[in-house]
Amino acid sequence: MTQYPNLLAPLDLGFTTLKNRVLMGSMHTGLEETKDWNRVAEFYAARARGQVGLMVTGGMAPNAEGGVFPGAAGLFSDSDVANHKIVTDRVHAADGKIAMQILHAGRYAYSPKCVAPSAIKSPISPFPPAELDEDGIEKQISDIVTAATRAQQAGYDGVEVMGSEGYFINQFLVTHTNKRTDRWGGSYENRMRLPVEVVRRVREAVGTNFIVIYRLSMIDLVPNGSTWAEVVQLAKAVEAAGATILNTGIGWHEARIPTIATSVPRRAFTWVTKKLMGEVQIPIITSNRINMPEVAENVLSEGCADMVSMARPFLADADFVAKAAEGRAAEIAPCIACNQACLDHTFSGKLSSCLVNPRACHETELTLSPTTASKNIAVVGTGPAGLSAALASAERGHNVTLFDKADDIGGQLNMAKQVPGKEEFWGLVDYYRTMVSKAGITLQLGTVATVEMLAPFDEIIIATGVAPRDPAIPGQDGPNVLSYIDVLRGKAHVGEKVAIIGAGGIGFDVAEYLVTGESPTENLSEWLQEWGVGDPAETRGGLRPEGPQPDAATRQVTLLQRKSEKLGKRLGKTTGWIHRAGLQMKNVQMIGGVNYDKIDASGLHVSEGASHDNPRLIAADTIVLCAGQVPERSLADTLIAEGQSVHVIGGADVAAELDAKRAIDQGTRLAATL
Numbered sequence: 001m002t003q004y005p006n007l008l009a010p011l012d013l014g015f016t017t018l019k020n021r022v023l024m025g026s027m028h029t030g031l032e033e034t035k036d037w038n039r040v041a042e043f044y045a046a047r048a049r050g051q052v053g054l055m056v057t058g059g060m061a062p063n064a065e066g067g068v069f070p071g072a073a074g075l076f077s078d079s080d081v082a083n084h085k086i087v088t089d090r091v092h093a094a095d096g097k098i099a100m101q102i103l104h105a106g107r108y109a110y111s112p113k114c115v116a117p118s119a120i121k122s123p124i125s126p127f128p129p130a131e132l133d134e135d136g137i138e139k140q141i142s143d144i145v146t147a148a149t150r151a152q153q154a155g156y157d158g159v160e161v162m163g164s165e166g167y168f169i170n171q172f173l174v175t176h177t178n179k180r181t182d183r184w185g186g187s188y189e190n191r192m193r194l195p196v197e198v199v200r201r202v203r204e205a206v207g208t209n210f211i212v213i214y215r216l217s218m219i220d221l222v223p224n225g226s227t228w229a230e231v232v233q234l235a236k237a238v239e240a241a242g243a244t245i246l247n248t249g250i251g252w253h254e255a256r257i258p259t260i261a262t263s264v265p266r267r268a269f270t271w272v273t274k275k276l277m278g279e280v281q282i283p284i285i286t287s288n289r290i291n292m293p294e295v296a297e298n299v300l301s302e303g304c305a306d307m308v309s310m311a312r313p314f315l316a317d318a319d320f321v322a323k324a325a326e327g328r329a330a331e332i333a334p335c336i337a338c339n340q341a342c343l344d345h346t347f348s349g350k351l352s353s354c355l356v357n358p359r360a361c362h363e364t365e366l367t368l369s370p371t372t373a374s375k376n377i378a379v380v381g382t383g384p385a386g387l388s389a390a391l392a393s394a395e396r397g398h399n400v401t402l403f404d405k406a407d408d409i410g411g412q413l414n415m416a417k418q419v420p421g422k423e424e425f426w427g428l429v430d431y432y433r434t435m436v437s438k439a440g441i442t443l444q445l446g447t448v449a450t451v452e453m454l455a456p457f458d459e460i461i462i463a464t465g466v467a468p469r470d471p472a473i474p475g476q477d478g479p480n481v482l483s484y485i486d487v488l489r490g491k492a493h494v495g496e497k498v499a500i501i502g503a504g505g506i507g508f509d510v511a512e513y514l515v516t517g518e519s520p521t522e523n524l525s526e527w528l529q530e531w532g533v534g535d536p537a538e539t540r541g542g543l544r545p546e547g548p549q550p551d552a553a554t555r556q557v558t559l560l561q562r563k564s565e566k567l568g569k570r571l572g573k574t575t576g577w578i579h580r581a582g583l584q585m586k587n588v589q590m591i592g593g594v595n596y597d598k599i600d601a602s603g604l605h606v607s608e609g610a611s612h613d614n615p616r617l618i619a620a621d622t623i624v625l626c627a628g629q630v631p632e633r634s635l636a637d638t639l640i641a642e643g644q645s646v647h648v649i650g651g652a653d654v655a656a657e658l659d660a661k662r663a664i665d666q667g668t669r670l671a672a673t674l
């Protein structure tokens with residue numbers, strides 16, 4: 001008897017049956033742009049072998065003007081069809097099903113060729129769009145229909161028409177972006193003419209036995225967004241026009257409310273999809289921050305949807321569904337919703353991967369093949385670098401012994417999990433614990449590894465991490481000065497007024513920790529209130545008129561750095577704004593461009609410039625040092641001095657700009673070579 005009866009139940013679509021209720025949602029990975037179709041095929045085939053019910057590809061442009069950026073992948077010609085056939089054949093051979101997403105970016109296109117219902121520039125693209133005339137609109141519809149027929153020729157099981165997230169089709173629906181006065185604008189009937197016409201003509205072109213998913217924006221989270229009555233009206237019209245399934249879109253890309261970041265509560269928006277249940281007869285899919293089978297099962301058993309979409313969890317673990325079905329959910333590598341290797345890469349023009357699974361999108365290049373010569377490998381340090389090296393080595397068939405002087409595994413992950421909004425790190429450490437045990441790794445915790453202990457091993461991997469950098473500020477030895485480690489381990493008393501020295505990832509995390517009482521990530525109604533999200537049936541677009549209403553800060557915090565640039569500029573590309581906005585809502589003062597002159601009982605004395613202008617006191621009861629980190633290499637250096645050959649990885653190798661993504665990637669890649 002499975003623990004997930006709803007999730008694993010087949011879904012009969014009449015002309016075809018999906019093997020379960022799991023959709024792998026669309027992700028732009030950048031794989032198609034590599035033009036290495038074997039690599040693209042292997043990415044999807046791995047997820048098909050992992051038993052996902054239906055996959056949706058990354059968005060394919062229907063034409064040049066609709067591409068998210070110049071050169072974005074699409075189905076423009078017969079040779080494109082042949083390339084996509086490589087993917088669909090491989091997926092079908094693995095008994096999988098795959099639909100192609102058709103994505104017209106409209107005014108979100110990063111291109112001077114972009115087009116839209118009205119010539120209104122989006123806040124997230126520098127290019128103002130050209131307003132389409134009647135012929136231009138006809139061309140866009142016809143190109144979308146052609147893309148659908150090419151997808152059918154390429155062997156896809158269906159298409160998803162991207163109608164949400166503020167892209168082209170969505171731009172027609174709301175007055176925020178549609179100021180037209182012809183039959184494509186004005187009344188809601190006119191504004192929804194385009195999506196309905198697209199679905200009607202796609203269905204007409206592909207016939208009855210082809211999946212047509214329409215992704216519908218159910219809560220726009222932008223001013224003048226759709227009302228709930230409009231959402232329902234559109235859903236019914238799209239159903240009548242021939243859609244097979246409705247998928248949920250949450251928030252436009254320009255919305256100033258986080259919708260998928262790790263600080264968003266799990267399943268934060270399934271209540272929105274649930275409102276649509278019963279309004280249409282076709283299956284409805286829900287989405288956003290669903291990352292574990294029990295969460296997905298609950299969503300379905302509570303009647304929030306007929307099917308669940310997860311996207312990033314399939315980067316973290318291709319075998320998500322198979323492991324759930326086999327009762328091995330604890331072995332699923334959890335997506336922690338960090339965006340660091342997926343969306344941050346996409347928005348930097350890099351190929352996506354995954355922080356917890358560096359093999360994602362590198363399936364053909366980073367392989368962990370069984371070794372023919374098993375070795376005894378010692379790994380010192382159980383942070384992300386050491387854990388990944390140990391697990392990947394064990395997976396290849398080596399005998400691994402893992403040392404740490406701490407009493408538990410996880411290293412700095414154990415500090416991250418204390419930060420409000422980073423609760424997903426608990427699950428990541430639990431996952432590693434499960435896998436270390438399953439892999440038969442010998443764990444020597446509470447053990448300071450010595451040269452003598454390590455001498456018998458064939459390979460020695462040093463992953464001893466980092467130590468806090470000493471900022472050498474006069475007075476830093478005073479009783480009112482703490483390191484971030486003291487604070488995040490909860491071992492020290494922190495006063496009411498706090499100055500934080502250093503505004504990198506850790507400075508921001510410590511500020512969040514110090515101003516937050518109960519974590520809103522653990523309390524959905526509080527989180528919705530904090531960010532000003534309301535019921536779209538009561539307030540247009542789901543934006544509360546009163547705006548964000550966060551709880552009061554539990555401390556008065558000043559965050560400082562020496563650089564004069566905007567604080568938090570180097571945080572994650574897609575998540576930095578959330579950290580900044582969160583702290584601003586809590587009235588954290590952010591000050592850059594200062595010298596730290598001294599610390600005394602009254603607080604932190606700062607000034608500006610080489611001549612120490614504008615000297616002033618930042619009054620504080622407690623000063624917390626978050627001034628970056630340096631490699632902890634003492635063991636590595638001793639071993640090298642003794643003539644031992646060692647592999648040094650993670651923060652012990654390079655501390656600057658270290659994060660778990662680089663550490664895990666480096667550990668896995670090293671293990672692949674041993």
Ligand code: NAP
Binds near residue numbers: 560627658659
């Ligand atoms: P970091 O990001 O390198 O930041 C170090 C901070 O210390 C900077 O604000 C720097 O600013 C300051 N600093 C450097 N040298 C200093 C000195 N001698 N005296 C005083 N201040 C000094 O390092 P981190 O905050 O320790 O984070 C470590 C790594 O973990 C980073 O790569 C970070 O991105 C990552 N991390 C990421 C997240 C995340 O949310 N993605 C969260 C936590 C950590 P100035 O030089 O301008 O003063």
Ligand code: SF4
Binds near residue numbers: 313315336342354356
């Ligand atoms: Fe999830 Fe982070 Fe991996 Fe992206 S990089 S899939 S958000 S764990």
